Amino acid sequence: MDWGMQNRLNQVIKDDGRCFFLPIDHGYFQGPTRCLENPAETIKPLLSYCDALFVTRGVLRSAIDADNSLPIILRVSGGTSMVGKDLANEEVTTSIEEVIRLNASAVGISIFIGSDYERQTLLNLSKLVNKCERYGIPVMAVTAVGKELEKRDARYLGLCCRIAAELGARIVKTYWCPDFDKVVDGCPVPVVMAGGPKCETEKQVFEFVYDGMQRGAIGINLGRNVWQSKQPVATAKALQAIIHKGADTEGAQEIFNQTKNNEDS
Numbered sequence: 001m002d003w004g005m006q007n008r009l010n011q012v013i014k015d016d017g018r019c020f021f022l023p024i025d026h027g028y029f030q031g032p033t034r035c036l037e038n039p040a041e042t043i044k045p046l047l048s049y050c051d052a053l054f055v056t057r058g059v060l061r062s063a064i065d066a067d068n069s070l071p072i073i074l075r076v077s078g079g080t081s082m083v084g085k086d087l088a089n090e091e092v093t094t095s096i097e098e099v100i101r102l103n104a105s106a107v108g109i110s111i112f113i114g115s116d117y118e119r120q121t122l123l124n125l126s127k128l129v130n131k132c133e134r135y136g137i138p139v140m141a142v143t144a145v146g147k148e149l150e151k152r153d154a155r156y157l158g159l160c161c162r163i164a165a166e167l168g169a170r171i172v173k174t175y176w177c178p179d180f181d182k183v184v185d186g187c188p189v190p191v192v193m194a195g196g197p198k199c200e201t202e203k204q205v206f207e208f209v210y211d212g213m214q215r216g217a218i219g220i221n222l223g224r225n226v227w228q229s230k231q232p233v234a235t236a237k238a239l240q241a242i243i244h245k246g247a248d249t250e251g252a253q254e255i256f257n258q259t260k261n262n263e264d265s
């Protein structure tokens with residue numbers, strides 16, 4: 001692997017081969033998502049627990065301190081909204097010059113397999129890989145489902161992840177699902193888990209993250225289940241322990257309780 005590509009991958013995936021990405025890109029189609037109205041305030045207490053931020057160029061420029069930033073994974077697809085006709089109708093929004101100018105460590109792009117825009121979004125990914133590989137910039141493919149959350153099973157997500165890897169993604173981000181090892185085993189590049197809508201309890205989050213890690217994921221890209229939690233710092237600290245410190249679900253819950261109690265007192 002070329003030095004630049006290896007070096008950028010090493011910025012976002014830590015020495016233990018694992019990663020905790022914090023996505024704050026939701027506004028690109030959801031507008032001012034709950035708890036992300038002011039991204040700079042939301043992420044300030046969380047940064048020390050995470051390895052990289054997943055963010056659009058607009059929020060990067062307006063909310064992230066350039067002097068002291070985590071590595072950046074730049075969200076470079078979009079063009080749709082929650083109130084528009086079809087969330088899948090995305091294009092690439094950000095030029096390769098902008099990606100380089102912003103010193104991104106990686107870029108992220110959604111693909112919508114099985115949608116009316118399958119071909120378009122897969123070609124978006126392929127063309128982006130062609131451009132980014134020239135400059136040693138890793139592409140993370142996001143297997144998106146739009147509003148069709150029920151699609152998230154191992155057969156469908158396994159198909160999406162494999163196709164993303166075949167087209168050149170260096171990392172694939174997908175949803176956790178039961179039998180997650182089937183998704184990971186069919187994907188020749190590292191897989192990270194997204195969270196989806198907020199779970200009812202933090203324990204449910206720790207359970208699926210721990211299960212996914214046991215079944216071969218290298219980490220998480222978890223947004224709403226972190227920063228929409230009533231205890232975002234305790235949640236982030238507990239997740240960091242699962243990802244990087246070998247904690248299981250109970251260990252994570254203990255860290256969560258302890259941190260929450262310290263915060264409350």
Ligand code: 5RP
Nearest residue numbers: 023194195196221222223224
């Ligand atoms: C939004 C994204 C998010 O990065 C991804 O869905 C992870 O966030 P969450 O854990 O809140 O689902 O791609 O388009």
